[in-house]
Amino acid sequence: MLAHKEGPRLDIHKRCVTVSKKVGLSQARKALRDILSEVNVSDEIKVARLLTILDELGNNILRHGEKGLICISAYIKGDKVGIRMVAEDRGAGIEDLERALRPGYSEDRGMGMGLNLLKSICDDLRIGSLVEGGAYVEVWKWI
Numbered sequence: 001m002l003a004h005k006e007g008p009r010l011d012i013h014k015r016c017v018t019v020s021k022k023v024g025l026s027q028a029r030k031a032l033r034d035i036l037s038e039v040n041v042s043d044e045i046k047v048a049r050l051l052t053i054l055d056e057l058g059n060n061i062l063r064h065g066e067k068g069l070i071c072i073s074a075y076i077k078g079d080k081v082g083i084r085m086v087a088e089d090r091g092a093g094i095e096d097l098e099r100a101l102r103p104g105y106s107e108d109r110g111m112g113m114g115l116n117l118l119k120s121i122c123d124d125l126r127i128g129s130l131v132e133g134g135a136y137v138e139v140w141k142w143i
Ligand SMILES: Nc1ncnc2c1ncn2[C@@H]1O[C@H](COP(=O)(O)OP(=O)(O)O)[C@@H](O)[C@H]1O
Pocket: 059, 060, 061, 063, 064, 065, 089, 091, 092, 093, 094, 095, 099, 100, 101, 105, 106, 107, 108, 109, 110, 111, 112, 113, 114, 115, 116, 135
């Protein structure tokens, strides 16, 4: 059991995993599952929802960004657990944010619902670009 008294504690648990066509998302899924079990999140519905979030982040790296890094970390605030996932890649980046967030928009005949889904099911979504180019997508989910 985690000891948590006042206020948030930073970086209780954190893993960063490379995502590429070669390694796919299995390591990232394992990293998320490991962190969730460390912070005692075992409800399969909650776990599945977080895996779905991770999948959307990871698939966007694989389909639109080629390869990248996903960092997953867990935080405690009061009686809540916060999961933060940050996806960074070395692709072309997201040039038109408004268009990318539009439900159904996809540059390559995908479903075009991924970013939109993240926006609706996450507590916070931040999208930007890396200084070197490439996309930066950060989500928070409190459970
Ligand atoms: N990591 C990324 N790098 C570059 N463009 C991206 C990235 N993620 C999303 N996009 C852009 O945003 C669009 C919408 O993404 P999304 O909602 O996940 O739908 P889909 O992946 O099905 O196309 C993509 O088609 C793409 O143009």
